[in-house]
Each structure stands twice: as structure tokens, then as C-alpha cells.
Amino acid sequence: MNMKKFSLSLKNLVRKPGRTLTLAFLTAFLALAVFGGSVVVLSLRSGLDSLEARLGADIILVPSEAQSKVSFQNMFLQGTTGAFYMDASVPEKALEVEGVEKAAPQTFLASLKADCCSIKIQVIGIDPEKDFTVQPWIARSLKRELGDMDVAVGCKVEAGIGEIIRIYEQRCKVVARLEATGTGLDTAVYCNMNTMNALLSAAEAKGVSHKIESGDSVVSAVYVKVRDGYDIDAVSSRLNGRLRKVTAVRTRSMITGVSDSLAGVSRTVTVLIAAVWALAFVILLLAFVLIIRERAREFAVLRLVGASRGMLSRTVLLESALCGLLGGGIGVGLAAALLFPFSQLIESALKLPYLMPDAGRVLLLAAGTVMLSVAVAALSSVVAAYRLSRVDPGTALREGN
């Protein structure tokens, strides 16, 4: 297509803004649905992948009472605060069970929304030497181990590096801000076990008890990695049989619920995209047929002055593709304006892990959506272009007049 014809098409579009914008907005509707829907589904998938990576264990051991006391699934997904405790010897006992390769303890403490604490958050104590789930994540933001009274904060905790936050009157220094995971883990604060013990004592002084019958030293959960070649269910059963008042939960069972919800949301979004696609295609098809009929005289004149059938078809296809390009851009822009500033709202409405894809992927998706819009617009004008190309210029002139 040479520039002469391109400029003719461009003039047609620019000098008939009403017609151009109508077609562009029809395409924009399609682009909005495709881009918006895809970003939501991708964000949910990224959130789930992130959650899987962060849980990173095959089995989690929690006190048997934990399941009734607090939904620990919600602690991971939505960042609800809560705590439960069991004897600190559980990790050692778990390591004695056949098939267990690693057992890393974590201790939870919920701060209060009171004078003693800067913010109400979930505090998670880890043993950096044993931990294989949270420590690799922290290591990406902090090139050393967490020191005593140091904390690393999730990306949604409102505290900057170097800032001091008070937890039960204890001053903790923020030494790292962690990358987003799209899960409840983003709202937590992480410290080592010495800091956690100091915080537990301070909480005790404030009347927040963590005592258990067997002693003062406690943990909340133990993350277990099963040796290669061992059946996870079998190891889980052995742990349940061996450890009293402790429940072994397969992490996959936690993920499965999320995964099922994600599949449901994905299906709904996919069906919506398909419906919008079909609807927009039919509407565009009709619109192009009507517009071409309305422009019969104009095309007859083009034939009169020497335009071939191919030229007319290419002009129609080019104009519709340009409308698709404009509409695709508008649709992607609208979707971005709706999705990105309100991602927190979407996340809380969906109640699922939600992590926006990186900028490169978003740009790729945007480019793909615009290309799809161009293709759909061009495709929907094919019928009109074909019909146009079949008519004799003489007949077209008579019909045009």
C-alpha cells in the first residue's frame, strides 16, 4: 500500500470523525474486554504462582487447634492477623520422621491497634538458618541475615527502610522492604527468632498470652520439605501419627482451593471475552456493511477515476484496520486506567492472591490486544470489501446516484 492511498484513507478517517470514532469505540469495547480480562487472569495466576513459591513447602505443621482458632489459609491469602502456638520441639521431632528432609519453624504474633504498637500487623519470626521459604525472599532485598530487633516488611506495610516501628513497646528497625507477592504475606513483618522471643515477652507483659502447657518456648507452624522419592501423603500421615496435638496439612490442599477459585474466575472472564468478541465482531460486520452502502457513491467515484477493485478493497481494509488501531489503543488505555489504579480494590473484592504482571508482560499483552483489534476490525470489513469489489463501476455509479 503506497503512501498516496494511505493518506487518502487517513483523510477519510480524519474528515469523518463521527464515523471513525463510532467504529473505533466499537473496537475499543473489544480491546477493553480482552486486555482487562487478560490482565486480571494473569494477575491471579501470578498471585497463585507467588503464593506457591512463598509457601514452598510440601507440608505445614500447625497446632490441631489452629484450624478452629483461625483460618490460617486466610492469613496467607488475605493477611488477616492471628496466632497459635505449639511446643518449640516440634521441628526436631518432625525431622526424626522418615521422609522429612527439612523442618523450618515460624512463630506468629499479631500486634495490636493500640498505643504500644505503631500498626496492627502480623509478625512472623523465622529461623534464617533453617528457613527455606521466607529467607530466599528476604535475601532478594537484604544481603545479610536479619539482626536482632531488625525487621523486613512486606510491600504493603507502611514503613520505610531505616524507620523504627514499635511492637509492644519494642523498637524494631526496618532493614528491608520485600517484593510484592500478591498475597497476605505482603502485609506481614518478618524478624528472627531472638526478636520474636523479645516481642513475645513484651506481649506477655501487655497481657497477650502465648503460654502453652508444655513450656514457654513456642512455634506457630513448621514448614516441612519431604525428601525426593517419598510420598507426601504417606509422610503427612506419619507426622500426624507421631506428633501429638499437631496437624499436618498438605500445602497443595491450601493451594487447590485458591486454584479452583482462580479456574472459576478464569472461565468466567474467558466466556465474557468470547461473548464480547463475538458481539463486537457481528456489530462491526454490520456497521461496515452499512457504512459501505452509505459510501456507495464515493466508491463509485473512486472506480470512475481509475481505482481497481483491489485498491478499493485495500482502502476499506486499511481504513478499518486504522479504526481498529485507534479503537485498540483507546480500549487498552481505558482498561489500564481502570485496572492499574484500582488493583487493590480488585484484589480485596476477589479475595484471591493478585499480583500484577511485570511491565514487559503488560506491554506485550497491550500490543497483542491492539493487534487483535486491528485484525478483528479488518476481518469484519472483509465481507463489505468483497461485496464492493464485485460491482461494475458503471453499476456502482448508477446505484451511487
Next chain:
Amino acid sequence: MAVKAESIAKRYFRKTGGANYFYAVQPVSLEIAAGEIAVLTGRSGSGKTTLLHMLSGLLKPTEGKVRIDETDLYSLDDRALSRLRSERIGVVPQGRSAIDTLTVLENILLPAKLYGRPLPVEGARQWMERLGIAPLGDARPAELSGGELRRMAIVRALAQSPDLLFADEPTGDLDDENTRLVLSAFQAYAHEQKKAVFVVTHENDALQYADTVYQMDGGRILDR
């Protein structure tokens, strides 16, 4: 260059009536030579426009051949025929024939622009001057009167310096003065530049500019 029609006819299918088709143009043979201006007259519906469209490469006859010099016009594929129309044939159609999104000058230069040929800006300006629409180059068709639009279409056809010029009721929207202006321009174009000109008209005034006159009725050429 001359155009020659060899027993060309146009037949259309018809669902009602006795026969299942009718002739818009009965088989007709004629030739318009370079340097000649031919005028075709006849009542409405007599087949004049259909004949003009067949001669100018716009409508394929159902019978016969149209030759431009030795080239059988309708043996060419659409691409070649379209290019030939753009380069060597100028047509002034009935009714409005402006593209509304282009200016008057852009409309006039369109045939050359479509094929990326050098734009005949100077020729266009001279014809616009001669036909009295010189100040309207940047105007949009919607701003023009019927007579101005008609003259724009005539300039568009003439500005390309076609070997064959076909005009269908070119003076329909014009007053007497502009009618004379246009017809004398056609005559001069044929005689001075040795081009073939074919005019379809109701105007009896046009006959005095013609080298050859054809009359048509019921799809037949009656006499010469």
C-alpha cells in the same frame, strides 16, 4: 487515439414480463476518432448512459467488443483496465461525483494521485481558471453549488489530458453562459489537442459543437 464499438449490447435479466431479459442497448457499432467531438442525444431511458459506460470501460457489454486503438478493452483484467481508465480515459458522470472528504483540488488530482503519477497541478489550475472555479481549490464539495460541482467534475476529467473524454449530461446543472463555456472547451479540446470527445446530452445547443451527432431511442442508435 480512437474508440471503436463493435456490435456492443447490454442485456439485463428481468423477472417479470414476457422475456426473461431485456436490452438496455441493442447491438450498436460506432467509432469516435481522435480530434472528433461526437454528441449523443435521446430521451430519458433510451440507453445513452449505458452506452457511454460501455464505451468508457465502466460497464462490460454482454455482447460485442470495445476497442481503443487495437486494445480490446474488456479483455483486460480489472487492474489493467482500471489503470488504462485512469491514464487515458476521462469521464464526467451524471449527478454528484465528488468525494466529500477531499477538497476540490484534491478531488481533481485524485486520478493521478491514486497511481502515484506526477500531479497535473498546473493543468488543473488552468482548467479551473477557464471554467470559473479557480478560487474554489481549497473548498470542500459541500460548500459548492450544483453547477460548481459539475464544473469540478469536468476539470477532473480534463486535467489528466485523457485521450478519450466521455461526458454524461455535462451541462445539466449549468446556466446558458457556463453551458457555452463548457461545450466550447470540449470542442477546443477535441480539435486543438486531437482528442476524442463523446458527449451525452439533452441540450439541443450542444449539437452545434458536434462533428457527429447520434440519436438514440429504445436502446437503438436511430441515425447519424
